[in-house]
Amino acid sequence: MARILVIGGGTGGTATALALHKAGFDVEVHEAHPDTAEDLGAFLTLAGNGMRALAQIDATDAVTAIGFPLRSMRLLDATGAEVATGPLGEADDPLLRFRCLRRGDLNSALQKEASRRGVPVRHSARLASVEEGPDSVTARFTDGSSATGDLLIGADGLNSTVRKAIAPDARPVYAAQRVFYGRTRDARPPGEGEQFTMVRCSEAAFGYTVSPDGETYWFARVTDDPLTAEELTRGGWRDPLVSLLRRDTGPAADIVAATGPGTGDVLVTNATEIPPGTPWRSARTLLVGDAAHGASPATGQGASMALEDAVVLAKSLRDTPDTGTGLALYEALRRPRVEHNTVVSGSLSRGGRGGTVPRPREEDLPRLLDWDTAVSG
Template identity: 60%
Template sequence: MRILVIGGGVGGLSAALALRKAGAEVTVYEAHPASGDDIGAFLTLATNGMIALAQVDAARPVADAGFPLTSMRVTGTDGAALATVPLGRHDEPLARYRCLRRAELCAALRAEVLGRGIPVRHGRRLVSVDEGADEVVARFADGDGAAGDLLVAADGLNSATRAVVDPDCGPPRYAGQRVFYGYTTTAFGEPERIEMIRGSAVAFGHAVSPEGETYWFARVAGAALTALELAGGSPEAWREHLLPLLRPDATVAADIVAATGERLMATNASDLPPGGRWRTARTLLIGDAAHAASPATGQGASMAMEDAVVLAKALRDAPSTEAALEAYERLRRPRVELNTATSARLTASRAPARRPGTGPAGVPDEEVVRTLDWSTPL
């Protein structure tokens, strides 16, 4: 099977690895002219994401690119700890939560893709898709085109392919929060622990890297930042916006933001309404292109990795492409739409992504593990 993967980010690269393992001939087409090395925002990969990567033999390089998180502490506005819980499968090195910059994750996945002989074509911005009885053809802005048996679109929240698959879909919706990310050169906190602060006006989280940097995010309710504000905003302006919101609380959040230099970014939290169309006969949306959630659950990358494995297994095991795509959607839609709804609820409440309990947080259930297990038929 010849498969065109549109998008060279987390979802597309994960899909390329999984589809190649399933025996497909895969080529990745990425709109940007180069891989890029900007600092970008950071993310956490949960245990389910690491388990998915293990199925395509990529858990080790990704684990090496980031640092582990083995516990989560939740604190209140007075700085007192409300709960501390284990996080994920902290006793299994390759199934631990991982924290890393998105660019670092993509670099690790890209190295695996290229190392396995999978072509990645840069500067290929999709402009149209033509489906026929026997093949699908992607057309790119540079005049180039490519034909395959299946097109897998992993081109993100602002997917160009989504309008082809679901012409009635609307744009991504604003989830109600501005999200800020930053890095300091000073350590605030303990290694391997993510701190979640239930602030009076801001939901705040931070973790310390082995190099002593503090990675942090802040989620602030309010009107969406305009395109002009996003383009013209500076680290100084974002600090001035955040500090008055953080200083009333007796936590380290204001100190962390004050200690942040130029490495401070802002974006709007967005998601896609559940229920959209994911596929045609020869085109399938995966990852954020199909089911983007606001960042409150921290599951975007992990869900895309799950998508990749389940799709590859479905194509491997089903008697036809149609049957494979039907099986894929039947398995994935309930899980990802639950994540979208959960993340929207947490965004509205400013609560931490996982409520404290007596057992480990973020451990996938047996059915999820079974579905991801490469040796188990779907």
């Protein structure tokens, strides 16, 4: 039985471990963060494709126990007038229904599920380097410990240490927007339950949803120069963002104004992406999720794409005679789809400016993710 090391215990890394364990591999997770609460204030939305992937690794119950479903989406103009509304994805299928969750809660739920199944999850294990040999690969950690396996999976995010071993010159690039997000119990924006609302503000793309207990989760994407490391950590972004959004009469400014230190304050990050064509693998090391194909958040597909990765990788290794063949098949199956998402998302962030790549056939995805159907190139 092959021994596989997964570096990174976030959504993609832990789901990859669950999928590999289901496929019969000996797998363990090494996570740099000391607990499961990374990015506790941030939220994300799992789309139908991500929920489909979770179902294939028997993790639906673990995830639907947290967060809340989203059945519809509506679009408002800058004045707050409704432009369009409709169902969100396959809203009638409980297994495929979109779901809104806090990132820290999702990581915690998946890690608990991994531990329940006997998959070791080691915390405070910050990777220092990767050493490949002819018959094994070794991860060395900053505390002086190490782990050796037959294959190493880098699921350690946009600033991946594993990627430095495979593609030392590859770097995330700025995708033209600053992304603000927050949550508050003090806003009462219009909208129905289980609904996501997008607002076409004149100076931002804004979205929000309200949980069943009345907490509003929101984000704003603003085109501007990238923030420095110091600016990203200094705080105090609420008032400038409110001033920007006050140029319109829709609900966005009031929602942000209601967000304060007691509910997580306003967080900000730079939208970044991994350039298409970045190498993903060597003989015994592979990148997945944001480490391989991180995209701007404009399409909202980052976590769902990572969940797809988990299933397709496990099936590719399960259904091929050796690791090299399995990794090559995985890359052939995944690169067109994820790079299409990166390009489309980057184009949205840049106001329609960006390249184009062929659109993969969406109708092929259910077969590719179906656990009981063998993969083929």
